[in-house]
Amino acid sequence: MESAVARPAPRPDTPDSVLLREIREQPAALARLLEHRAEYASVARILRARGVDLVRLVGHGSSDNAASYGVYAFGLLPAWTALRDSISLAVYYEAETDFRGSCVIGLSQSGQTPDVVAYVERARAGGAFTVAVTNEAGSPLAEAADVVLPLAAGSEQAIAATKTYTAQVAALALLAGYTAEFGQRIADGIEQVTELISELLPGLERRLSEVAVALAFVGRMFVIGRGPEFATAREISLKLLETCRVAAAPLTATDLAHGPVAALDGLFPVWTIASDDPLLPTVREAAARARAAGATLFVSGTGAAMIPDGDYYVPVPKPGLSLLTPLLSVVPGQVLSWALARAKGLDPDQPHGLTKVTLAP
Amino acid sequence: MESAVARPAPRPDTPDSVLLREIREQPAALARLLEHRAEYASVARILRARGVDLVRLVGHGSSDNAASYGVYAFGLLPAWTALRDSISLAVYYEAETDFRGSCVIGLSQSGQTPDVVAYVERARAGGAFTVAVTNEAGSPLAEAADVVLPLAAGSEQAIAATKTYTAQVAALALLAGYTAEFGQRIADGIEQVTELISELLPGLERRLSEVAVALAFVGRMFVIGRGPEFATAREISLKLLETCRVAAAPLTATDLAHGPVAALDGLFPVWTIASDDPLLPTVREAAARARAAGATLFVSGTGAAMIPDGDYYVPVPKPGLSLLTPLLSVVPGQVLSWALARAKGLDPDQPHGLTKVTLAP
Numbered sequence: 107m108e109s110a111v112a113r114p115a116p117r118p119d120t121p122d123s124v125l126l127r128e129i130r131e132q133p134a135a136l137a138r139l140l141e142h143r144a145e146y147a148s149v150a151r152i153l154r155a156r157g158v159d160l161v162r163l164v165g166h167g168s169s170d171n172a173a174s175y176g177v178y179a180f181g182l183l184p185a186w187t188a189l190r191d192s193i194s195l196a197v198y199y200e201a202e203t204d205f206r207g208s209c210v211i212g213l214s215q216s217g218q219t220p221d222v223v224a225y226v227e228r229a230r231a232g233g234a235f236t237v238a239v240t241n242e243a244g245s246p247l248a249e250a251a252d253v254v255l256p257l258a259a260g261s262e263q264a265i266a267a268t269k270t271y272t273a274q275v276a277a278l279a280l281l282a283g284y285t286a287e288f289g290q291r292i293a294d295g296i297e298q299v300t301e302l303i304s305e306l307l308p309g310l311e312r313r314l315s316e317v318a319v320a321l322a323f324v325g326r327m328f329v330i331g332r333g334p335e336f337a338t339a340r341e342i343s344l345k346l347l348e349t350c351r352v353a354a355a356p357l358t359a360t361d362l363a364h365g366p367v368a369a370l371d372g373l374f375p376v377w378t379i380a381s382d383d384p385l386l387p388t389v390r391e392a393a394a395r396a397r398a399a400g401a402t403l404f405v406s407g408t409g410a411a412m413i414p415d416g417d418y419y420v421p422v423p424k425p426g427l428s429l430l431t432p433l434l435s436v437v438p439g440q441v442l443s444w445a446l447a448r449a450k451g452l453d454p455d456q457p458h459g460l461t462k463v464t465l466a467p
Numbered sequence: 468m469e470s471a472v473a474r475p476a477p478r479p480d481t482p483d484s485v486l487l488r489e490i491r492e493q494p495a496a497l498a499r500l501l502e503h504r505a506e507y508a509s510v511a512r513i514l515r516a517r518g519v520d521l522v523r524l525v526g527h528g529s530s531d532n533a534a535s536y537g538v539y540a541f542g543l544l545p546a547w548t549a550l551r552d553s554i555s556l557a558v559y560y561e562a563e564t565d566f567r568g569s570c571v572i573g574l575s576q577s578g579q580t581p582d583v584v585a586y587v588e589r590a591r592a593g594g595a596f597t598v599a600v601t602n603e604a605g606s607p608l609a610e611a612a613d614v615v616l617p618l619a620a621g622s623e624q625a626i627a628a629t630k631t632y633t634a635q636v637a638a639l640a641l642l643a644g645y646t647a648e649f650g651q652r653i654a655d656g657i658e659q660v661t662e663l664i665s666e667l668l669p670g671l672e673r674r675l676s677e678v679a680v681a682l683a684f685v686g687r688m689f690v691i692g693r694g695p696e697f698a699t700a701r702e703i704s705l706k707l708l709e710t711c712r713v714a715a716a717p718l719t720a721t722d723l724a725h726g727p728v729a730a731l732d733g734l735f736p737v738w739t740i741a742s743d744d745p746l747l748p749t750v751r752e753a754a755a756r757a758r759a760a761g762a763t764l765f766v767s768g769t770g771a772a773m774i775p776d777g778d779y780y781v782p783v784p785k786p787g788l789s790l791l792t793p794l795l796s797v798v799p800g801q802v803l804s805w806a807l808a809r810a811k812g813l814d815p816d817q818p819h820g821l822t823k824v825t826l827a828p
Contacts, residue, residue: 159565160521160548162548166721166722166725167722167725167726168725168726170722177553177556178553178555178556178560181553181556181560181562181564182556182560182562185562185563185564185565187521187523187550187552187564187565187569189548189550191548192538192539192542192694193721194539194693194694194746195538195539195542195543195694198694198745198746198749199539199542199543199694199745201542201543201546202546203542203546203548204520204546204548208548221721266726325686325687325714326686326687326714332555333553333555333556333559333560344725344726344727347726347727347729347730348726348727348729348730349729351729351730351732352730353686353687353714353716353730353735355714355716360527360554360582361527361528361531364527364528364529364705365528365529365627365705365708365709365818365821366705366708366709367819367821368708368709368710368712368818368819368821369708369709369712369713369714369819370819371712374714384559384560385555385559388559399819457726457729458728458729458730458731458760460726460728460729
């Protein structure tokens with residue numbers, strides 16, 4: 107274990123880390139993505155013209171977390187079935203999957219993840235229409251795909267992805283939106299979200315610097331979200347794992363009741379992402395079970411006020427389009443990962459044993 | 468935290484818990500499933516006649532873990548795309564998914580999980596061919612589906628599922644096998660596996676009772692598997708969470724490198740499931756990274772001998788059909804969850820705050 111030195115610190119006006127600088131840069135990064143909306147509309151027209159109705163999303167780490175969101179963006183807007191496809195089946199087992207009629211979206215910040223590139227090559231050869239969503243237009247992933255959609259998040263320097271993740275979520279919402287003739291509404295919605303994030307950040311940085319002190323000795327945590335917010339739960343868990351060395355595990359609200367609740371006690375806090383949407387009752391039920399098991403309850407999201415008995419509340423404002431809520435609800439997790447790393451005396455820019463681009467198989 | 472009292476104990480000749488009794492009952496349960504092979508062959512003929520090529524798997528908890536295996540069984544045998552579908556999209560958001568041409572497999576031991584039943588009803592109304600795989604032929608799930616396939620695992624009394632999980636994995640292999648005219652080979656393979664499990668169990672119970680003593684104070688763990696063994700990693704994690712109160716999180720071998728490796732230290736052991744198959748190099752790489760981070764390495768699986776530098780080895784024999792390996796590789800995790808609960812002074816039959824049938828939303 108690291109020696110944990112709890113240091114409450116005021117919000118720095120100048121970012122004290124690359125991670126915080128990139129967290130703050132997110133509204134600008136999303137605005138840059140919107141400059142490319144015509145490209146997203148154009149690829150959406152191709153998908154509709156080809157009669158695509160199955161979307162295969164592939165990526166690792168944060169990109170795979172964004173893919174979890176994509177399942178809902180495509181499921182709710184054009185009502186297409188989308189799945190986080192198995193890279194292993196295509197690349198290592200060479201399964202004879204029929205890729206015709208499906209669209210592949212390869213997600214990689216750097217465009218260099220080897221087995222994502224290999225998957226896209228194989229799916230394209232098998233008849234899929236393949237789309238690369240990446241920051242790097244000249245990367246191997248971009249070269250492997252039929253078309254490239256820019257993330258335009260700008261080169262990401264912190265090892266823990268933040269602006270790339272929110273740009274990927276926004277990119278998937280935008281593409282799904284244009285396939286359903288709803289793209290302009292999504293673009294306008296993302297524009298509104300950029301303002302909400304800008305307004306939200308200063309308060310979050312202050313508030314979570316205080317909360318982090320209370321969490322400085324936490325070794326494990328569940329992060330609960332459901333539906334589109336399961337992506338958020340996965341991404342917040344990953345941030346806490348990589349920057350704070352907390353064993354954080356994402357669970358759907360319903361998964362918690364199917365076993366993991368048995369592991370909870372007073373030393374095992376639960377972060378609940380509560381969105382004000384049709385899944386709120388399932389999240390409220392999970393929070394009540396966590397509370398009954400003695401867990402400290404940390405409540406975030408647009409529906410935070412509707413979860414009783416929380417120990418800490420970090421609400422976020424409700425955007426005009428509820429499908430875009432995950433762009434806001436991930437931000438407290440990003441900021442906490444920065445604040446908790448500081449409280450633990452860790453360097454948020456230097457996660458233990460990680461490099462930016464993962465080239466391992 | 469529970470007070471942990473490490474108690475090495477010899478293997479009891481008479482099971483000291485319902486959990487151990489049901490772990491030992493698995494070969495008999497699988498043999499009962501095989502008596503129903505003709506029903507599986509018959510449903511497979513329907514799927515082929517209907518031209519199904521997309522399989523939607525739904526379940527919670529262990530059933531959802533078995534569904535992770537189903538993705539590979541269908542992907543490798545008939546080369547159909549299978550996915551763990553979103554229950555939320557259909558049930559809570561009422562997405563207008565086009566279910567025609569797809570097959571739904573609803574997995575529930577009791578057949579009572581409310582939102583699995585609701586999903587199956589909605590998918591059937593939308594044109595899917597729906598199959599219930601359950602122990603209870605008169606359950607709401609069985610009534611909601613077009614056809615019922617019996618698990619025949621027999622009523623499960625331990626709260627932590629064991630024989631139901633292996634029966635679900637075998638059932639999915641059998642159904643996928645018959646759709647690919649490979650069903651007889653799978654049935655013969657399952658028969659061989661029942662013998663291998665019977666031979667394996669006494670040694671595992673002894674060995675893992677010793678290993679459990681060393682793990683008595685462990686609070687968190689990663690369980691790494693990839694491809695068909697990701698289901699095993701999820702199921703072993705769930706067993707450890709529910710019976711031993713260990714914060715165990717499943718990761719694919721590649722996920723580990725994309726962030727979570729940063730959380731590892733000497734107090735954070737890693738269980739590696741190494742199968743002797745095309746993914747072994749990715750698992751070996753992940754194990755090496757965990758070792759370099761100072762983690763204690765626990766190695767199981769048919770390829771255990773090919774992972775260097777492990778602290779504990781619990782190999783399992785290689786069955787004739789490698790696709791059936793997950794039926795064997797989960798058994799050490801089941802036995803450890805029993806042995807570790809004993810070592811921690813917990814009652815493996817009474818997980819904290821759980822009931823057998825989860826009726827919550």
